[in-house]
Amino acid sequence: MVRRYLRLLTVQLKASGLQALQYRADFFTDGFTSLCWVFTALAPLFVVYSSRPEVEGWSFGEALLVVGWFTLLQGILEGAINPSLTGVVEHIRKGTLDFVLLKPADAQFLVSTQRFLPWRAFNVLTGLGLFIYAFLLLGRGPSPLGLLTSLLLLGTSTVLLYSLWILTVSAAFFVVRVDNLTYLFTSIFDFARWPSSVFKGVAKGALTLVFTYVIPLALMTTFPAEAMLGRLPALSLVGAVVGSAAFAWVARRVWIRSIGHYTSASS
């Protein structure tokens, strides 16, 4: 069973890889635009930290780590999650999801792996570059344990992102015109670019609650950055792992319920 799905995954990856190789120049154009967008994430930080050495307990180097995680996850989102799931919306609207449902494999697996954009992985490289720069500024390296925890959190963050995406896409079964819902999702993700403690002062901490429990953006970027710095409480780590597992479970349930609502549009 697992081997069959692994084989399917390699097939899907190979198809996307071949397609990407046809457009090799995209590596440079995507890379260039990725660097440009990173600059927009950094520009406010430069301006902020030119007037203050520290904001809500985060120095420039530490805040840079959060931006690094934001960029890295954006790469995962745009390279591995977004392209497939935008395809699902298209399938639902045109009614071609029939062909996916007919295949003898899990539909969620098939739609989630149908398309990858490997060149977008450039964002991941940029994120790694930011980590190195940040630790150079901090004048020390991450602890091995911290690095290990942050790798674990990379896993949970990816699961969270993916689950949130599945939830968004499930909405497409009910309201068909959601191609810009995907855009909405990306712009809400923008809130993850600052350390989550900056939200403390807004609306008496209500925003912090929202971004920790409802849309767990804080878990995705701030937690791994704190883990790298070796100051993430163990309880938060457990919370992140349990929370992301719960989110994934809910997303799976919702997907199964929603797919029951699918009415082939064209035929």
Added chain:
Amino acid sequence: MNARGLLRALPTMLRVSFAESVAYRAEMFVWVLSTTMPLVNMVLWMAVAKSAPVGNFGQADFVGYFLATFAVRQLTSAWAAWLINWEVKQGTLAMRLLRPISPLWGYASDNVAGFPMRVVVALPVVLLSIALVGADKAVPQHAWQWGLFLVAVLGGWAITFLANVAIGALSLFLDSSQKMMEVWMVLFFVCSGYMYPVEFLPEGLRTVIDWLPFRYQMGLPVELMTNAHDLPTALGLVARQWAWVLGMGALAVGLWKQGVKRFAAFGG
């Protein structure tokens, strides 16, 4: 097509575009919700200003500034570049070219007719801003300020729209100019005052930005809305803005005229 024919056609075109914007109101609402960038930056700056004000800006000033940014963004946004890219690629630009009126008027009327719906969205935000920080930090105080603000919003929209047309027209030379539009957007984000008031930038950089178009797309209307300038400064800045409108207009029309000659209607 002469000016009289244009004047006769425009009301109808605007009516059609307005009906379209009403029909797709849910979609527009989602677009509005996805304008999170001013809010993302508002919370950051509020946290920064919590202990002490930054320059002339306290927490309340930041709230006023970024809510104004949100409202101005609604009123000055344009998306013609993406539309032109799409229509060139699909070949459907041919349908527009068949009409006895320049497609540019069609794109403009699509944009302008969305205004009433966008005002409906911007207004509650402005009211919220007045309720949160008081009228003197949220809206213009004198008649001349209102007048200049409206001129600046119109100018800001015009620069945005014409830049969109110019970059969109490049797709006729380059097959696709979407990446170029992305680069433009990045420059806009960084230089326009969309993410932070431009006065926080170092002196040298600000002189450069004063000569670039981006600040006049967003920063200037927002500054006029939050009463940052006295009359002579404001007049000078608005004059520069309109110089950019003229320059960008000439560039856009020139590129478009040269580009359309190359249009080959693939796929259409």
